[in-house]
Amino acid sequence: MSAITFSRVSPGSTVQDEGRPGKRVYGAAAGGPMDRGAFLEGGRLLTEKAGSAALELGMLGADFTYAGAGAQMAVSGGDFKILINGQQRGWPGLHQLEDGDRVEITTGQSGLYGYARFDREIDIEPVMGSRSANLMAGLGGGALTAGDRIGFLQASNSPPGDTSGSPWLEGPIRVLPGLHASLLGSRWADLFDADFEITSRFDRMGIRLNDRNGFFAEFDAGSLVSDFVVPGDVQILGDGTPVILMRDHQPTGGYPRVATVISAELDRLAQMRPGTRLQFQPATLAEAQRLARGGAA
Amino acid sequence: MTVESIGTMPNAILHPLGDAALLVKFGNDVGSGANRAAIGFADILKRARLPGVAEIATSLVSVFVGYDPARVSFQVLSGEIRLRLPGTLPALPDMGEPFPIEVEYGGAGGPDFQAVCDALELTPDELIAAHQTGTPRVLSGGFSPGFVYIGPHEANLTVPRRETLREDVPAGSVLFAAGQTAITATRIRTGWNVIGRTDFRNFDLARTPPVTLMPGRIIQFAGGLA
Numbered sequence: 410m411s412a413i414t415f416s417r418v419s420p421g422s423t424v425q426d427e428g429r430p431g432k433r434v435y436g437a438a439a440g441g442p443m444d445r446g447a448f449l450e451g452g453r454l455l456t457e458k459a460g461s462a463a464l465e466l467g468m469l470g471a472d473f474t475y476a477g478a479g480a481q482m483a484v485s486g487g488d489f490k491i492l493i494n495g496q497q498r499g500w501p502g503l504h505q506l507e508d509g510d511r512v513e514i515t516t517g518q519s520g521l522y523g524y525a526r527f528d529r530e531i532d533i534e535p536v537m538g539s540r541s542a543n544l545m546a547g548l549g550g551g552a553l554t555a556g557d558r559i560g561f562l563q564a565s566n567s568p569p570g571d572t573s574g575s576p577w578l579e580g581p582i583r584v585l586p587g588l589h590a591s592l593l594g595s596r597w598a599d600l601f602d603a604d605f606e607i608t609s610r611f612d613r614m615g616i617r618l619n620d621r622n623g624f625f626a627e628f629d630a631g632s633l634v635s636d637f638v639v640p641g642d643v644q645i646l647g648d649g650t651p652v653i654l655m656r657d658h659q660p661t662g663g664y665p666r667v668a669t670v671i672s673a674e675l676d677r678l679a680q681m682r683p684g685t686r687l688q689f690q691p692a693t694l695a696e697a698q699r700l701a702r703g704g705a706a
Numbered sequence: 707m708t709v710e711s712i713g714t715m716p717n718a719i720l721h722p723l724g725d726a727a728l729l730v731k732f733g734n735d736v737g738s739g740a741n742r743a744a745i746g747f748a749d750i751l752k753r754a755r756l757p758g759v760a761e762i763a764t765s766l767v768s769v770f771v772g773y774d775p776a777r778v779s780f781q782v783l784s785g786e787i788r789l790r791l792p793g794t795l796p797a798l799p800d801m802g803e804p805f806p807i808e809v810e811y812g813g814a815g816g817p818d819f820q821a822v823c824d825a826l827e828l829t830p831d832e833l834i835a836a837h838q839t840g841t842p843r844v845l846s847g848g849f850s851p852g853f854v855y856i857g858p859h860e861a862n863l864t865v866p867r868r869e870t871l872r873e874d875v876p877a878g879s880v881l882f883a884a885g886q887t888a889i890t891a892t893r894i895r896t897g898w899n900v901i902g903r904t905d906f907r908n909f910d911l912a913r914t915p916p917v918t919l920m921p922g923r924i925i926q927f928a929g930g931l932a
């Protein structure tokens with residue numbers, strides 16, 4: 410069967426499919442692609458068959474060699490450069506791979522996650538219904554490393570066709586009040602004047618923010634009973650550090666969650682590089698749900 | 707006072723959790739009937755099969771309801787949920803026979819066992835006997851795959867968490883703090899006291915479902931010193 414072998418892989422690279430929705434009862438978050446829209450775009454680019462899982466590559470991309478019969482590969486997400494046998498190709502784009510082809514994917518101007526999706530299935534045994542690596546729960550194949558070989562199986566699924574994702578929004582990141590927003594009291598409105606910055610401490614589980622004005626420096630939530638977390642929750646650690654919990658979040662937590670980034674903003678947030686300045690703006694539940702269904706801002 | 711002896715249904719607060727889930731929260735304290743209410747009400751909601759509901763799970767004091775906003779709005783779903791809140795604490799679903807967990811207390815697998823004895827001013831044998839008294843239940847899972855909180859224990863068995871975290875606490879560790887026992891099923895980092903170990907693993911991908919103990923199940927601790 411066909412396979413790829415990595416000679417170089419960015420830190421933070423994993424295999425991802427749609428994840429494991431509905432498994433909180435077993436202690437696992439849904440997980441799935443950090444930039445879900447880009448993952449879906451990869452599926453749409455394929456014309457014959459679409460594997461359910463993709464390579465989710467970290468900011469530095471990956472180099473790999475393909476072995477086997479001719480294959481389609483769709484690439485999408487962020488801004489990366491791609492060379493096939495030394496020739497520059499399109500990103501995003503659909504490319505044909507032949508036996509022995511060498512693929513080099515390197516960082517571009519923006520973005521943290523790129524996707525390579527194939528017209529065949531990645532040969533990883535599904536765990537709890539998914540091939541996704543969940544780094545917090547320890548499910549799936551873990552992080553990809555140089556030397557890894559990934560085999561392929563025949564894919565049975567047709568490409569998903571024109572599924573509409575969320576629009577790529579602009580401006581401050583939209584949030585809803587979190588489970589513990591009332592702890593902020595009248596300071597809730599001031600949250601939208603505060604300046605934050607994405608730090609280099611990020612992974613699939615969460616993104617630490619630099620609280621540039623010390624908005625949360627004196628925040629003291631006291632002792633809270635542990636309760637459910639959702640992706641996008643803005644959690645404040647005991648020392649006042651804000652952390653936005655992402656796809657591989659721990660299913661429950663005891664730190665206060667003052668706000669929750671709306672679903673339609675999670676992809677944009679996931680692609681923000683360290684050093685990106687960040688502000689929040691309030692959204693309504695109705696607006697968040699309309700945007701999640703692909704409505705305009 | 708045990709959870710079972712409280713018959714009054716605690717007040718429920720419905721809170722949106724992001725844009726595709728809501729939480730039905732019954733209190734801020736696991737000992738106040740909130741846990742029993744959450745487990746019983748989750749069972750009621752599962753049987754109700756409300757349109758658009760995608761996921762139901764319980765924490766220590768709440769029911770998580772994941773929904774598809776394309777199929778049902780928060781307002782409509784909240785109304786459907788409130789309609790089904792019972793006036794008195796619902797019966798717990800039939801969870802089967804008490805589940806025995808054999809523990810090796812102390813030794814290399816329970817480095818904090820003696821410290822807990824000292825804090826409670828009990829001999830090792832007295833602590834083991836007290837730990838095996840009563841009919842504690844699985845209060846919640848959810849923190850990591852297969853991890854379970856079990857309680858309550860007798861009120862005089864309450865010790866705080868450790869001041870510092872222990873790294874790399876292995877699967878099968880028996881943790882103790884805040885009047886509860888927790889059992890790990892994967893390697894974790896924790897501030898709880900590690901008082902022993904067990905061969906029981908509550909998470910096994912070879913099984914379907916992969917988790918054995920669900921909230922509400924009565925636990926019978928057994929075993930002795932390592």
